[in-house]
Amino acid sequence: MSTGSVLISPAGIEDDDLQMTKVTFWRRLRRHRLAVAGFVVLAFIVLCAVFAPQLSPFDPTYIDPHWQGNPLPPCFVNSSQCAGHILGTDEVGRDLLSRLLFGARISLTVAFFAVVMEVVIGTILGALAGYYGGWVDYVIMRVTDVFLSIPLLPLLLVLTGIVAASSSKASLSFLTIVIIIGALSWPGVARLVRATFLSLREREFAEAARAVGNNDFRIIFRHLLPNAIAPIVVQATLDVANVIVLESTLSFLGFGIQPPTASWGNMLANAQATLEQAWWVAVLPGLCILFTVLAINYIGDGLRDALDPNMR
Amino acid sequence: MTMEATLAAPTTGALLEVKALKKYFPIHAGLFSRHVADVKAIDGVDFEIRRGETLGLVGESGSGKTTIGRVVMRLLPATSGDVSFDGRDILAMGRGDVRHLRRQMQIIFQDPYASLNPRMTVGDIVGEPLRIHNLASGKAAEDRVRDLLKLVGLRPYHANRYPHEFSGGQRQRIGVARALAVDPKFIVCDEPVSALDVSIQAQVINLLEDLQQQLGLTYLFIAHDLSVVRHISTRVAVMYVGKLVELAGRDALYENPLHPYTQALLSAIPIPDPAVEARRTRIVLKGDIPSPVDPPSGCRFHTRCPIAFERCSVEEPAFVDYGSGHFAACHWVAEHGGQAPNLANGPIVL
Numbered sequence: 161m162s163t164g165s166v167l168i169s170p171a172g173i174e175d176d177d178l179q180m181t182k183v184t185f186w187r188r189l190r191r192h193r194l195a196v197a198g199f200v201v202l203a204f205i206v207l208c209a210v211f212a213p214q215l216s217p218f219d220p221t222y223i224d225p226h227w228q229g230n231p232l233p234p235c236f237v238n239s240s241q242c243a244g245h246i247l248g249t250d251e252v253g254r255d256l257l258s259r260l261l262f263g264a265r266i267s268l269t270v271a272f273f274a275v276v277m278e279v280v281i282g283t284i285l286g287a288l289a290g291y292y293g294g295w296v297d298y299v300i301m302r303v304t305d306v307f308l309s310i311p312l313l314p315l316l317l318v319l320t321g322i323v324a325a326s327s328s329k330a331s332l333s334f335l336t337i338v339i340i341i342g343a344l345s346w347p348g349v350a351r352l353v354r355a356t357f358l359s360l361r362e363r364e365f366a367e368a369a370r371a372v373g374n375n376d377f378r379i380i381f382r383h384l385l386p387n388a389i390a391p392i393v394v395q396a397t398l399d400v401a402n403v404i405v406l407e408s409t410l411s412f413l414g415f416g417i418q419p420p421t422a423s424w425g426n427m428l429a430n431a432q433a434t435l436e437q438a439w440w441v442a443v444l445p446g447l448c449i450l451f452t453v454l455a456i457n458y459i460g461d462g463l464r465d466a467l468d469p470n471m472r
Numbered sequence: 473m474t475m476e477a478t479l480a481a482p483t484t485g486a487l488l489e490v491k492a493l494k495k496y497f498p499i500h501a502g503l504f505s506r507h508v509a510d511v512k513a514i515d516g517v518d519f520e521i522r523r524g525e526t527l528g529l530v531g532e533s534g535s536g537k538t539t540i541g542r543v544v545m546r547l548l549p550a551t552s553g554d555v556s557f558d559g560r561d562i563l564a565m566g567r568g569d570v571r572h573l574r575r576q577m578q579i580i581f582q583d584p585y586a587s588l589n590p591r592m593t594v595g596d597i598v599g600e601p602l603r604i605h606n607l608a609s610g611k612a613a614e615d616r617v618r619d620l621l622k623l624v625g626l627r628p629y630h631a632n633r634y635p636h637e638f639s640g641g642q643r644q645r646i647g648v649a650r651a652l653a654v655d656p657k658f659i660v661c662d663e664p665v666s667a668l669d670v671s672i673q674a675q676v677i678n679l680l681e682d683l684q685q686q687l688g689l690t691y692l693f694i695a696h697d698l699s700v701v702r703h704i705s706t707r708v709a710v711m712y713v714g715k716l717v718e719l720a721g722r723d724a725l726y727e728n729p730l731h732p733y734t735q736a737l738l739s740a741i742p743i744p745d746p747a748v749e750a751r752r753t754r755i756v757l758k759g760d761i762p763s764p765v766d767p768p769s770g771c772r773f774h775t776r777c778p779i780a781f782e783r784c785s786v787e788e789p790a791f792v793d794y795g796s797g798h799f800a801a802c803h804w805v806a807e808h809g810g811q812a813p814n815l816a817n818g819p820i821v822l
Contacts, residue, residue, distance in 0.1 A: 363586055364581050364586035364587040365586060365588055365589040365590075367547060367581070367587075368579075368587045368588070368589075368650070371545055371547060371574065371578065371579045372574065372600060372601045372654075373574035373575070373601060373604045373654075374600075375571075383589055383592075386591040386592075387589070387590065387591055
C-alpha cells in the first residue's frame with residue numbers, strides 16, 4: 161500500500177465489496193459442542209421446573225398410604241412395591257419425582273438470584289478496589305477479608321438466627337435466603353475482579369481510553385470490565401454449584417427451605433437417615449444437582465470462549 | 473483562571489510551553505509505607521514547541537522522555553512547573569477543562585498491541601472519541617470513522633474487525649486514526665514506530681508526515697532512534713536522566729552537536745556504507761545511565777563524560793542558548809565560548 165497517497169482508497173475496491181459478515185456471538189457459541197449440550201440439559205431442567213405442576217404424577221406433599229416406615233423403591237428397582245411412584249418415595253412416603261420437579265423450581269431460582277447478587281456486588285466492589293487502588297482498595301479489601309475470615313457456617317447461623325428472630329414465621333422466606341447467600345458469597349468474586357483489574361488498569365489501552373477523554377466510569381465499565389468477563393463467568397458458574405449446596409446446608413441445619421416444601425438441598429440433606437436402605441432418596445437429587453452444575457459449567461466455558469474475540 | 477486563559481490565547485508563536493517542569497515518583501517502603509526517596513523522572517525541563525513543527529525528543533531508556541509526554545497530556549500529574557498549551561495553563565485545569573483539552577491534544581502510543589482494547593471493534597475504537605465529545609453520532613459518526621480509516625491507509629470495512637486481526641503496522645494506523653478522530657492540533661507521538669519492523673517504520677513515519685502537512689498538526693515526537701528523529705523533526709531535544717542537555721534545530725544538532733552526550737549518541741548511529749562505517753569513530757561511554765533516584769551531583773553527565781573537569785561535579789550547568797536557538801547545558805562548552813568539544817579524534821575516546 162502506498163503511503164504517499166493515503167487519502168486515496170485502493171483502486172477498484174468498493175467499500176461494500178469486502179464487507180465481511182460478522183461472525184456472531186451465537187454462531188461462535190454454537191461451535192462449542194459441550195456448551196450446546198449444557199444448554200440443552202439446562203433448558204430441559206428449566207422446562208421441568210416451569211411445568212412441574214403439569215408433569216408431576218403426585219402432589220409433592222402427598223404421603224402415600226403404602227408407605228410403612230421405609231421409602232418405597234422406584235419402579236425400575238422393584239415394580240411390585242413401587243405403588244406407581246416411578247422414582248419411588250422419600251423417607252416419609254412422598255413421591256420423589258414430584259418433589260424433584262418442584263424442588264428444581266426452588267433450587268434453580270435460589271441459585272440464579274443468589275449468584276446474580278453475588279456477581280453484581282463482587283464485581284462492583286472488586287472493580288472499584290482494583291481500579292482506584294489506594295485507600296479505596298484498602299477499605300474494600302479489609303471488609304472482604306472480614307467476610308472471608310469468618311467461617312461461613314457460624315456466620316450463616318447467626319445471621320439467619322437474627323433474621324428468623326425478627327420475623328414472625330419459624331422458617332426463612334425464599335427472598336431472605338437469597339439475600340443472605342448473596343451477601344455472604346461475594347468476597348471471592350470481589351477478590352478475583354480486583355486482581356484482574358489490577359493488571360488491566362496498567363495496560364496501555366486503559367491509558368489510551370483516558371487520553372481519548374473517557375471518564376473513570378466508562379473506563380471501568382466499558383473498557384476494562386469486558387476484558388474481565390471470562391474469569392467472572394467461570395467463577396459465577398462454579399458458584400451456582402456452591403449456592404445449591406449452601407442452600408442444602410442451610411436447609412439441613414433447619415434454616416433453609418423447610419419441608420414439606422421441596423428443594424434439592426433439603427431432599428439431599430434429609431435422605432441421610434435412610435441412606436443404607438434407600439440409595440435413591442439421596443442419589444436422585446444428587447444427580448439433579450450434578451447435571452445442573454455440569455451443564456452450567458459447560459455453558460460457562462462456551463460463553464467464555466464465545467466472548468473472547470481472540471478465539472474466533 | 474479558565475476564563476482569562478481563554479481570552480489570552482494567542483494565534484502565533486509557541487503552541488506548547490514547558491517551564492521548569494518536574495515529575496517525581498515517590499518510593500514508599502517499610503511497614504508504614506514511609507516516603508523514602510523519589511524517582512526524579514523529570515527534574516527541571518524547559519522547552520517550547522512551535523505551531524506546525526515537530527520537536528524530536530531523544531534519550532536513553534529511563535531518561536524520562538515518555539514521562540514528559542504523559543505529563544503534557546495530563547495523563548500523569550506534574551510535581552511542579554508550568555505547562556501551557558495555546559496560552560492556557562494546563563496543569564491547573566479542572567476535570568471539565570481537561571476533557572476539552574483532549575479534543576485538541578492526542579497521543580499515539582508506543583505499543584500498537586497493548587494500546588488497542590482487544591474487546592472493541594476498530595469502528596468502536598476510532599468512533600469512541602466522536603461520541604464522548606459529542607462530535608458526531610449515528611450515521612455521521614460511521615461516515616467519519618470510514619473517512620478516518622481511509623485517511624490512515626486502511627479500508628472502511630476494517631471497522632467491523634477486532635484489533636487482533638491486524639498486523640503491527642496496521643494497528644498503529646488504527647491508533648493514529650483514533651488520535652485524529654477529534655481533529656486535534658497537537659499529537660504526542662510516544663515512540664510510535666519503535667515496536668514495528670523496520671520495513672513498516674518508514675510507512676508509518678511517512679503517514680505521520682503526510683498527515684502533518686494535510687492537517688497542520690504539531691508533533692512532540694518521542695523516540696530513541698536517532699535516524700528516525702532526524703528524518704521527521706524540525707528541532708531536536710536530547711534528554712539525559714531527567715534533564716535536557718541539548719536542544720537545537722535538526723541540522724544544527726546533527727551536524728554540530730555541542731554536548732558531549734549528544735556527540736556520543738550521534739557517533740553510535742551506524743552508517744549504511746561499509747567503507748565509511750569502517751572508518752567511523754565511535755565515542756564509547758563508560759558505565760551505565762545513572763539512577764534517577766539519586767542522580768549525580770553537578771552535571772548529571774560528569775560520571776561518564778570524557779572531558780569532565782572539577783567544576784562539572786560541583787555545579788549544575790545552565791541551559792544556555794549558544795546562538796540561533798542552539799541550547800546546551802555544558803560547562804566545557806561555556807568555558808570555550810560555545811565551541812563544540814572534539815571527542816571524535818583524540819586520546820579521550822574511551
